[in-house]
Amino acid sequence: MTAPPITELTTRAREIFRLVVEGYIETGAPVGSKLLAGADGVNLSPASIRSVLADLERAGLLSAPHTSAGRMPTESGLRLFVDGMMQVAEPTEQERATIERELANPGPVETALSRTSEALSNLSACAGVVMVPPREPRLDQFSLVPLGQGRALVVMVGEDGGIENRVIEVPAGAGPSALEQAANFISAQLQGRTLPEASQAVRHELDADRASLDAAARDLAERGLAILSEDAARRPVLIVRGQARLLDDGAVADLERVRSLIDDIERSEQVARLLDSARDAQAARIFIGSENKLFSLSGSSVIASPYRDREGRVIGVVGVIGPTRLNYARLVPMVDFTARSLGHSLGNPRG
Known part of the structure; x- marks a missing residue:
């Protein structure tokens, strides 16, 4: 009707x-x-x-x-x-300070996003969700630094200046020259490429046996390839925190619905697609119950808002998931504020 x-x-x-x-x-x-x-x-x-x-x-x-x-x-x-009819209430000074404090902490982008999702969950008593922007920096340098005791430090530098480090095991007999040879080989394949592109290029050269590498250097190149492939594959798409908050006192009489909701949230690809549909919104978008197929059975609602970089381009979506009796008047502006703060934070260099 x-x-x-x-x-x-x-x-x-x-x-x-x-x-x-x-x-x-x-x-x-x-x-x-x-x-x-x-x-x-x-x-x-x-x-x-x-x-x-x-x-x-x-x-x-x-x-x-x-x-x-x-x-x-x-x-x-x-x-x-x-x-x-709803009259929204702006976030309190304490709520704003909580969100901004989490975003001000130095560290990797994924850590900031995880903390933001957790803070939003704590403030809303719902599940907090952040869809992470596809992070595919183009690479500029790849180095292998000996650490001793059979280990080496992989250093990857992006064209944007971002640096990521990984520690790998060094095969027996691989000296400094093998490390340098493997690093030079990989660097030649990755410059200006994203992680997936670099991984594919390195694999192609190794499979074609066009790399003039000795056995130790080739082994190291294979290990470097594993790092590239792993990093490209494990970039998180969706960060969800606070599912347990959905099991509040009011859920006791409706455990089946809450169990269904938590099962729905575990379908991360579908949740990511739902959040992605809010990318074109100018502010928070609200999905109530069966308005979205994913949560139609659990009768749940989603409040989602896109966050943007300094050029105004949408780079992700942040939101909350909870029962249809959400306090929309309080949570809509809170999600919008979080999106603005997140965009501002990601648009500035992180320490």
Whole structure:
């Protein structure tokens, strides 16, 4: 059933509807006519309120669970409320400080994104999610530095100045000359290429046996190739934190739904596709229940907002996943603020 426009509701119906939605969001329980009759500004008898509730139910905005005489909003009702009645509340100073503090810590980009997702989860009591931008820097240098005790340090430098280090085992008999020979061979193949491209080029040369390498240097080149391949493959696409927060006290009576939601979140590729559909949004995009197929069975909602680099290009999406009774008025601006802060942080050099 298509919900009526908010303008078609009477002032009395809008007020009752608002109270039901806000009461449900706060408690997670259906709201009854007696409770509504005691609300400030409602000068109606319980009988009159029940009549309004019945009208709202017929309009597809409310439903009455068979176990309760109260009403709760349908997904259509929540959508109407979010689009036409919700008054957002900006994040508090403490909430802003928490998010900015996590982003200010030095370290790899993935670590910052993980901390951001965790902070968003803590503040929202939902699962925090961050879709990581595809990070494919073009490489400029590749070095093998002997560390002693049969180990060497792989140093990869990107054209953007980023440096990544890995420690590998050195085969017996591989001296400094073998390290230099292997590093020079790999460097010749990777300059200006991304990790996947460099990995493919090195493998092609080795398979074609065009590399004039001795056995030790070839072994080292194979180990360097493994590093390139592993790094290209293990770049995370989606970071999810705080799934356990979905198992709050209010979930006890609905464990099957929560279990279904957690199972859905584990399907990281599908969650990433859902978040990716918010890339073109100017601000937070809200998916309520069955509006997205992934969470239709668990009856869950997603609030997602894109974050941008200094040139305004979208490089990822951040958001929260939780039950449909999310406090949208509080979380929408919080997700938007996190997206702006994340974009600003990633647009500046990290220590």
